[in-house]
Amino acid sequence: MNPTFDVYDTTLRDGAQQEGMNLTVADKIAIAPLLDELGVGFIEGGWPGAIPKDTDFFGRAARELNLKNAVLAAFGSTRRADKRAGDDPQVRALLDSQAPVVTLVAKSDVRHVERALRTTPDENLAMIRDTVEFLTREGRRVVLDAEHFFDGYRFDPAYTRSAVVAAVEAGAEVVTLCDTNGGMLPRQVTAIVTELREALGHGEDSAYRLGMHAHNDSGCAVANSIAAVEAGATHVQGTLNGYGERTGNADLVAVVANLELKDGRTLLRGGGIAEATRIAHAVSEITNISPYGRQPYVGASAFAHKGGLHASAIKVDPDLYQHIDPRAVGNDMRMLISDMAGRASIELKGRELGFDLTGQGELLTRVTTRVKDLEASGYTYDAADASFELLLREEITGERPAFFRVESWRTIVERAGSRGAEATAEATVKLHAGDERHVSTGEGNGPVNALDHALRQALTAVYPEIEEFQLIDFKVRILDTDAGTDATTRVLIESTDGSTSWSTVGVGPNLIEASWEALTDSAIYGLIHAGVTPR
Numbered sequence: 001m002n003p004t005f006d007v008y009d010t011t012l013r014d015g016a017q018q019e020g021m022n023l024t025v026a027d028k029i030a031i032a033p034l035l036d037e038l039g040v041g042f043i044e045g046g047w048p049g050a051i052p053k054d055t056d057f058f059g060r061a062a063r064e065l066n067l068k069n070a071v072l073a074a075f076g077s078t079r080r081a082d083k084r085a086g087d088d089p090q091v092r093a094l095l096d097s098q099a100p101v102v103t104l105v106a107k108s109d110v111r112h113v114e115r116a117l118r119t120t121p122d123e124n125l126a127m128i129r130d131t132v133e134f135l136t137r138e139g140r141r142v143v144l145d146a147e148h149f150f151d152g153y154r155f156d157p158a159y160t161r162s163a164v165v166a167a168v169e170a171g172a173e174v175v176t177l178c179d180t181n182g183g184m185l186p187r188q189v190t191a192i193v194t195e196l197r198e199a200l201g202h203g204e205d206s207a208y209r210l211g212m213h214a215h216n217d218s219g220c221a222v223a224n225s226i227a228a229v230e231a232g233a234t235h236v237q238g239t240l241n242g243y244g245e246r247t248g249n250a251d252l253v254a255v256v257a258n259l260e261l262k263d264g265r266t267l268l269r270g271g272g273i274a275e276a277t278r279i280a281h282a283v284s285e286i287t288n289i290s291p292y293g294r295q296p297y298v299g300a301s302a303f304a305h306k307g308g309l310h311a312s313a314i315k316v317d318p319d320l321y322q323h324i325d326p327r328a329v330g331n332d333m334r335m336l337i338s339d340m341a342g343r344a345s346i347e348l349k350g351r352e353l354g355f356d357l358t359g360q361g362e363l364l365t366r367v368t369t370r371v372k373d374l375e376a377s378g379y380t381y382d383a384a385d386a387s388f389e390l391l392l393r394e395e396i397t398g399e400r401p402a403f404f405r406v407e408s409w410r411t412i413v414e415r416a417g418s419r420g421a422e423a424t425a426e427a428t429v430k431l432h433a434g435d436e437r438h439v440s441t442g443e444g445n446g447p448v449n450a451l452d453h454a455l456r457q458a459l460t461a462v463y464p465e466i467e468e469f470q471l472i473d474f475k476v477r478i479l480d481t482d483a484g485t486d487a488t489t490r491v492l493i494e495s496t497d498g499s500t501s502w503s504t505v506g507v508g509p510n511l512i513e514a515s516w517e518a519l520t521d522s523a524i525y526g527l528i529h530a531g532v533t534p535r
């Protein structure tokens, strides 16, 4: 079915206004096909003529992108006051971008007209009319973003409406109602969109659409977008991962998922919502902004369950504790193991890890008790799935997988010379593997780094697979801060083999000992999952 909605993505323009984000042209060229794959109808690429990178983007996009679902939109403003649209260099730059759609930001709040634009209300309406007419005459489809629409409407509804009418009469196919300052509440959006539509006589058969562009300053951007759609808007704007200036824009995936999965509307072309998690994370990789775990629908924690009571109900039917089937957005349900786990949590986690523990009540009780005791002493398994899997395997088989037997290890940190000279660390590891004794030393910029090198070196001859493993994150937390340097330490280590990553935990009064526990867990888990059997 052809969507009766426009989904308009502004990640590359308004999303890029986020503090700390700096997209290169290559980043934008890489993100656009992902947005297209999601199935949005419009991709706003930036402001050509104002931002040199954006001018380049449109040039490269015309040559390199082959979009299936979306068309490109170039963003810019209405002509300057007292200029002809065709003579305004920034309006000409929009034409030169060759984008089939031009989105114009226009003032619709009379206070902004007078104080920010420093022109008359009539001249602002003329700026809207002229610019829209000029661009449509030149064969462009025009979207008009009515900036500060809602604030303006509350102050002077008649003027704000006249800005909308000027755009529509001049040929704009969409007028987007912008909550530019992001302070609206859903009931205000509902009331204003409803009143505007009545005043304009806007209906389903109107030749233009009304759209919504929401910012999240009141935490209501997604709710406000839905409210606008429920009140009759058929064009929604937003950004991937809710990127944007200040607190961000409406998170487009959340808006679309709510409207498609809860309301049964069709917004995306090609059913892309089932790919939303992968696409949102792929975009995070390119923006180099870590995905937000608790992001609705696509976050890693969006369907992660920790409470034992939840797990016991989920075992009967996942719908009992989930608002949708995570697969609908390409996400997964996960069980988190902690001191809040019950036997059902362990059974479900076991299933997730490939162990069928159905009917093994005694084992489940044993594992649950052990987890609770270990968590009480400082371990944390919801952040260390790999260590939990080793514990579970040990309880199932009665022993840890014996890839090696450690005889001893030690580490020395030395600083030669005076204050300011670099300290170096050295470690020696003695262990038995493959019927031989291996003694190895390693150096590093710290004792854990040196131990990591020595451990790998000692194991490489018997298990060459270990060369693929890399330590990618190392976190230390002091658990009883009152104890000062005598405190218990928890170490979390994240490792990777280049394609997957896993986390392990170690706890002890000695930081190095806790790190060693997490390091050896990591090596054992990595070897098991590389398909290696103990030699």
Ligand SMILES: CC(=O)SCCNC(=O)CCNC(=O)[C@H](O)C(C)(C)COP(=O)(O)OP(=O)(O)OC[C@H]1O[C@@H](n2cnc3c(N)ncnc32)[C@H](O)[C@@H]1OP(=O)(O)O
Binding pocket: 014, 047, 049, 050, 051, 077, 078, 079, 080, 081, 105, 106, 107, 116, 117, 118, 127, 147, 180
């Ligand atoms: C709500 C939004 O997010 S809108 C998008 C905001 N994004 C950006 O601003 C990023 C790109 N912006 C830029 O590169 C620059 O601000 C430019 C190139 C657009 C303008 O730069 P400058 O010419 O140096 O002007 P400056 O940024 O100081 O001020 C903006 C000017 O645009 C005018 N202006 C603002 N909105 C509009 C509008 N809708 N129509 C016409 N003119 C406008 C302002 O009145 C001001 O005019 P002035 O130069 O006569 O004072």
Ligand SMILES: CC(=O)C(=O)O
Binding pocket: 014, 105, 145, 146, 147, 148, 178, 179, 180, 181, 213, 215
């Ligand atoms: C146009 C736009 O980004 C806004 O009004 O917020």
